[in-house]
Amino acid sequence: MLLTARNLEKAYGPRQLFSGITLGINEGERVGLIGANGSGKSTLLRIFAGLEQPDGGELVAMRQLRVGVVAQEEDFDDGMTCLEIVARKVDEHLDEHERQMRAEQALDRAGFEDRNAKAGTLSGGWRKRLAIVRQLASDPQLLLLDEPTNHLDIEGILWLEQIIANADFATLVVSHDRRFLESIANRIIELGHAYLDGFLSHNGKYSDFLVKREEFLIAQQGRQQALASGVRREIEWLQRGAKARTTKAKGRIERAGEMMADLAELRSRNAAQSAAGVEFVASDRKTRKLIQLKGVTKRMGQRLLFENVGLTLTPGQRLGLLGPNGSGKSTLIRLLSGAIEPDAGTVFRADGLRIVVFDQHREQLDPNQSLRRALAPSGDTVKFQGNTQHVSGWAQRFLFRNDQLDMPVSELSGGEQARVLIARLMLREADVLILDEPTNDLDILTLDVLESSLEDFAGALVLVTHDRYLLERLSTELLALDGKGSAKIYLTLSQWEQARLDARRGSVANSKSATRQKISPPKSTSGKKLKWNEQRELDGMETAIAEAEAKVAMFEKNVADPQIARDRVKMHDACTQLGEAQKQVERLYARWSELEAIIA
Secondary structure (H helix, E strand, C coil), X not given: CCEEEEEXXXXXXXXXXXXXXXXXXXXXXXXXXXXXCXXXXXXXXXXXXCCCCXXXXXXXXXXXXXXXXXCCCCCCCCCCEHHHHHHCCCCCCCCHHHHHHHHHHHHHHCCXXXXXXXXHHCCHHHHHHHHHHHHHCCCCCEEEEECCCCCCXXXXXXXXXXXXXXXXXXXXXXXXXXXXXXXXCCEEEEECXXXXXXXXEEECCHHHHHHHHHHHHHHHHHHHHHHHHHXXXXXXHHHCCCCCCCHHHHHHHHHHHHHHHHHHHHHHHXXXXXXXXCCCCECCCCCCCCEEEEEEEEEECCEEEEEEEEEEECCCCEEEEECCCXXXXXXXXXXXXXXXXXXXXXXXXXXXXXXXXECCCCCCCCCCCEHHHHHCCCCCEEEXXXXXXXXXXXXXXCCCCHHHCCCEHHHCCHHHXXXXXXXXXXXXXXXXXXXXXCCCCCCHHHHHHHHHHHHHCCCEEEEECCCHHHHHHHCCEEEEECCCECEEEECCHHHHHHHHHHXXXXXXXXXXXXXXHHHCCCCCCCCECXXXXXXXXXXXXXXXXXXXXHHHHHHHHHHCCHHHHCCHHHHHHXXXXXXXXXXXXXXXXXXXXXXXXXXX
């Protein structure tokens, strides 16, 4: 057991996050930690990391346990280079050259093209990659990650999935990304007051956990109904004027009180599984063509983002945008909304078009404004679907408590701020709904409700999200940008993933073909013949090269193996073997060229 928590409890003021949490993390476990916003997931992770103290209970760790922590927000010195940041985390007992080499290898494997780039120049996605690489360089036995997929594009998430899948260390990941959880976790823990122990744990995939949770909650609802029937019978007995003169009667009265307390607790636990009431309102517009792009091109400075883009948005259409960070997704959104104009091409928008935008940076929120004013700017009521509702009731719909109404927005969590934005957007009728990373910080219960609302939305939807589950469920088509001018339409996410895989295979095949063409000279017309042993060598050359290239691939895998990278001697041997294998491939190609040059 790497880490054991016993009877942990934590509260902030009068608000109890959790209590009585007793659980452990074993070697090789890949734990997904989920729960509603405010259930204490990040706090529990920080307690596990030793960054925060519980109010009660104890934490017992294996001796000299190496723990790495990737927080939601990075704390880099923006003036330092990526190489400097990672090298500082490498084993301090190694010499400087070895530390630099290991840091370089870690950054190369993570896809960093410029290891000497300053941290302050990186995008949010690359900062997140750097934060992960920095912790990997410390050779952790347990890696704790808090919402690591926030700010990562889909390429980055796939990279992280591979890191965790091939890791020899244990991981605990706080995440709301359901497909990510399905891919990486072999155990799911959900924090919540719905559970008697304060959490529900199941060994298996996320989809297996969903089945077990449903079974648990149905059984708990059944116990509530059975207990409620028993309590009704006891109340009827008490109302008949039961006399507490006998020991038997006294015992029954005490049991009735215990049953009532148990029922109240069960009702409280079952009521804890609530989610925000999300429902977007579409206008009654009958126009079929809402927005149309023809031959649209946009540059960012000298860099071409996309060119000759053509698409039409109609009611009921749900367009998902794909592409790595910096590929132009947010730029295209701003162009659709009319915030910017294209460098070439035309954008048609229907007269009086109503566009509602969810901004991933939450710039629409005033951090100094109270929650009350953020939800109801004009008074103490809001008007939704023709009905007037008091702000306190509107706040409760989005799981806010009355004592939060006078809190400034800046003191709300990321998930709470996201719910405020959704609440504001729901008050506006829309022809086109544009959501830029709406899932960041939202808990899974709210995500489920959000998806259902978006499915029912009658207008056009444009969705930018790294949540592949959401894209698969909602999108009627996908537009993939590469940030180099290309913009391609796909019908499904799996179609895009297959095209991406085919492109990579083609790139590898072209690279090998180009190498062979470069090494092999044109055949000679000298008329000379090969000796018997030379002909035999030539006949077996392709097989020999294939075997040599297979060895290169094997040694490349060894060099990338974190377990080998931790051992200085093994790493040196692996690099030597890789170098020799690569030289052997080069020698074989050169020899092939010599033999072919002899024959006519």
